Structure formats: C-alpha cells, structure tokens
Amino acid sequence: MGHCNESSCHEEEKSCESSGCCSENQACCEEGSSSSCGSGSQCGPHECEDKDPLDKLVWKWMSVFMEAKHEVQLEIMKTRIQKAWGPRFEKAADAILEGAESMWRSSLTKSEAHQKIKEKLKSILFEGQK
Helix, strand or coil, X not given: CCCCCHHHHHHCCCCHHHHCECCCCCCECCCCCCCECCCCCECCCCCCCXXXXXXXXXXXXXXXXXXXXXXXXXXXXXXXXXXXXXXXXXXXXXXXXXXXXXXXXXXHHHHHHHHHHHHHHHHHHCCCCC
C-alpha cells in the first residue's frame, strides 16, 4: 500500500484498492493523509464518499496487516540483536551511565559555582542602592 503522492497516483493512475489513491482527478482515499492526487485537492475523511465502503475497509485491513507484519519483524530482529550483541550493549550502557552520572554531578557543581558568582556580582553591582 503506497501513500498517495505524485509518483503513485499521477504517473501510474492506480485505483484506491491498490494504492490508497482515487482514480485520476480525485483526491486520496487514505484518511488523514495530507497528500493530494489528481486535481490537487486535499485528502480527507469525506473525499471518497462515492467509493465502495467495502473497498475502503479492505484497504484499511491491508494497512493494519502490513503494520502488524512490520511489528513482528521488529520483535524478531530485537530478539536476534539481543542474543548476538546483548552482552556488549549491556557493557556499553553501563559505561554510558557511569559517564553520564559523572557529567551530571559535574554540571551541578558548575551550576552551584555559577550561581555563587552571579550572587556576588549582584551584591557588588547593587551595593548601596535601594
């Protein structure tokens, strides 16, 4: 399922069932899309009311199917990466955490010192003024 754009609609003139785009000179059938096709009108929830609701439903289910398939692929890849690189990533995370904690403590110390300088300057600059 392609998104409605110049290359998927104008050049190939695909129908809603195959690409999410209406036929020539009509807007995109994909609800919520900000892309446009054909006449250049904006996509929206009411642009394709003349289309068969079952075609739209099939298209929606196919979109959900593709999204779910992608999520499964992500989970499989995560498992493989965890198995292959997990121990190295754990060590790297420990090193980053240790360094970040050190940097955080240092920034707090700098902040306190900076605040003291500001307070001293303020008292010097406004000394004797009220």
